[in-house]
Amino acid sequence: xxxxxxxxxxxxxxxxxxxxxxxxxxxxxxxxxxxxxxxxxxxxxxxxxxxxxxxxxxxxxxxxxxxxxxxxxxxxxxxxxxxxxxxxxxxxxxxxxxxxxxxxxxxxxxxxxxxxxxxxxxxxxxxxxxxxxxxxxxxxxxxxxxxxxxxxxxxxxxxxxxxxxxxxxxxxxxxxxxxxxxxxxxxxxxxxxxxxxxxxxxxxxxxxxxxxxxxxxxxxxxxxxxxxxxxxxxxxxxxxxxxxxxxxxxxxxxxxxxxxxxxxxxxxxxxxxxx
Amino acid sequence: xxxxxxxxxxxxxxxxxxxxxxxxxxxxxxxxxxxxxxxxxxxxxxxxxxxxxxxxxxxxxxxxxxxxxxxxxxxxxxxxxxxxxxxxxxxxxxxxxxxxxxxxxxxxxxxxxxxxxxxxxxxxxxxxxxxxxxxxxxxxxxxxxxxxxxxxxxxxxxxxxxxxxxxxxxxxxxxxxxxxxxxxxxxxxxxxxxxxxxxxxxxxxxxxxxxxxxxxxxxxxxxxxxxxxxxxxxxxxxxxxxxxxxxxxxxxxxxxxxxxxxxxxxxxxxxxx
Numbered sequence: 001x002x003x004x005x006x007x008x009x010x011x012x013x014x015x016x017x018x019x020x021x022x023x024x025x026x027x028x029x030x031x032x033x034x035x036x037x038x039x040x041x042x043x044x045x046x047x048x049x050x051x052x053x054x055x056x057x058x059x060x061x062x063x064x065x066x067x068x069x070x071x072x073x074x075x076x077x078x079x080x081x082x083x084x085x086x087x088x089x090x091x092x093x094x095x096x097x098x099x100x101x102x103x104x105x106x107x108x109x110x111x112x113x114x115x116x117x118x119x120x121x122x123x124x125x126x127x128x129x130x131x132x133x134x135x136x137x138x139x140x141x142x143x144x145x146x147x148x149x150x151x152x153x154x155x156x157x158x159x160x161x162x163x164x165x166x167x168x169x170x171x172x173x174x175x176x177x178x179x180x181x182x183x184x185x186x187x188x189x190x191x192x193x194x195x196x197x198x199x200x201x202x203x204x205x206x207x208x209x210x211x212x213x214x215x216x217x218x219x220x221x222x223x224x225x226x227x228x229x230x231x232x233x234x235x236x237x238x239x240x241x242x243x244x245x246x247x248x249x250x251x252x253x254x255x256x257x258x259x260x261x262x263x264x265x266x267x268x269x270x271x272x273x274x275x
Numbered sequence: 276x277x278x279x280x281x282x283x284x285x286x287x288x289x290x291x292x293x294x295x296x297x298x299x300x301x302x303x304x305x306x307x308x309x310x311x312x313x314x315x316x317x318x319x320x321x322x323x324x325x326x327x328x329x330x331x332x333x334x335x336x337x338x339x340x341x342x343x344x345x346x347x348x349x350x351x352x353x354x355x356x357x358x359x360x361x362x363x364x365x366x367x368x369x370x371x372x373x374x375x376x377x378x379x380x381x382x383x384x385x386x387x388x389x390x391x392x393x394x395x396x397x398x399x400x401x402x403x404x405x406x407x408x409x410x411x412x413x414x415x416x417x418x419x420x421x422x423x424x425x426x427x428x429x430x431x432x433x434x435x436x437x438x439x440x441x442x443x444x445x446x447x448x449x450x451x452x453x454x455x456x457x458x459x460x461x462x463x464x465x466x467x468x469x470x471x472x473x474x475x476x477x478x479x480x481x482x483x484x485x486x487x488x489x490x491x492x493x494x495x496x497x498x499x500x501x502x503x504x505x506x507x508x509x510x511x512x513x514x515x516x517x518x519x520x521x522x523x524x525x526x527x528x529x530x531x532x533x534x535x536x537x538x539x540x541x542x543x544x545x546x547x548x
Binding site for chain 1 (some may be wrong): 293294297324328355362386387390391393394430431435438457466469472473475476477479480482483486
């Protein structure tokens with residue numbers, strides 16, 4: 001605390017120090033401590049308690065009214081895996097700060113607790129008071145992609161009717177999030193593959209940012225027919241390797257170690273060439 | 276020929292959009308001209324992954340003539356460009372790149388650089404090495420790859436070390452059977468203990484191939500070495516220098532302490548997680 005530069009430049013910040021910093025006066029140290037606890041997955045109950053309290057913080061505000069500490073606390077809570085945070089994160093979905101809502105939706109996805117599905121659907125449908133309108137008009141009203149990804153991971157089949165319109169959303173990234181979600185929620189493999197194939201076609205998009213987003217989506221669903229297209233699309237090899245890792249690890253679910261499916265062997269051959 | 280080259284280079288310099296740059300670099304790489312080397316290396320730092328892939332392929336095709344410039348111009352400030360250059364050096368497999376690959380595989384702060392180097396350590400053109408140097412060079416490569424396999428925190432770097440160790444096992448099997456056993460023991464351990472499913476799977480694949488003696492042909496031609504006696508002398512000196520430094524580095528403490536943090540700050544927000 002007495003020497004900020006020492007603490008900031010050193011990853012050896014201790015758990016006790018981080019917890020103390022998060023409750024201290026210095027806003028910079030607080031926001032850093034919240035990030036640090038998540039980054040190093042400090043899941044001590046005390047850390048979770050003060051991060052949940054930080055979701056209600058009113059001290060740290062940006063000039064347009066954002067809540068930087070709440071954003072970092074919401075992100076960290078997803079990484080710590082403590083289900084006590086679910087209710088606090090659902091409350092954070094009501095926050096006026098778009099990025100707090102986005103972080104909360106992502107963390108609820110990571111905590112894989114279905115009790116938040118109804119609340120996520122309300123946010124998807126713009127039915128949570130206090131979250132509208134978006135602060136800067138060209139911005140989205142809601143973090144739709146994060147909400148859709150969470151609904152897909154949480155297996156929210158009841159939400160399909162709410163999700164389908166997003167396949168035609170104006171913003172391609174959100175269409176892709178909807179396709180990824182529908183792939184996960186569709187039980188019939190042939191129908192599900194149509195959503196997977198939509199993502200494969202999206203890898204031909206001219207915009208590198210969009211191709212990066214699609215790579216993440218394909219890795220998340222582990223869509224084997226995409227492997228070759230992932231390897232070929234012009235993007236960073238690191239991102240392609242992460243996507244192919246997702247595809248490979250999905251294949252491993254179907255075989256008993258150390259047996260490997262042909263699909264797994266093919267994916268590894270593609271990965272070797274990207275190293 | 277020179278006119279052709281300069282018009283191809285002009286097209287790269289004049290490209291004002293990402294697709295045009297990609298096309299221009301592809302054309303320049305496909306021309307297979309040594310005069311293109313410096314321009315191809317420059318495009319590695321343009322932050323255009325499609326163009327960088329084309330440039331790396333072109334540099335690998337050109338082979339040894341590109342090596343001195345790749346080593347000389349290795350970008351210490353831009354880790355993305357450095358990763359592409361190391362990938363080119365790894366793909367060429369020229370022994371003059373060995374000491375650089377050993378250094379960055381074990382100590383570069385950027386995981387993409389360590390990843391590219393670890394694979395390259397396995398696919399050196401080992402058949403070029405004179406006998407008196409081969410054993411020392413392979414011993415260093417083995418030590419570096421085992422260190423990476425055991426210590427690196429990033430799954431993708433350990434994955435790459437497995438690929439490197441598999442290639443190395445195929446290169447050393449006849450001369451040093453105990454080295455091959457060391458690699459197999461490392462695989463045995465990782466097969467059940469590595470924290471990443473992808474890494475464990477790659478180990479199983481390597482084990483199965485080593486067991487069945489499947490050697491994956493890398494497509495490297497088996498021509499004799501074009502390197503001069505001076506080149507080999509320099510490689511030997513650098514290897515000795517490195518062996519001396521290793522002790523100092525270990526004594527001074529592990530550089531990995533700060534590397535992780537530096538990388539997490541340096542990565543773009545939606546980069547590798």
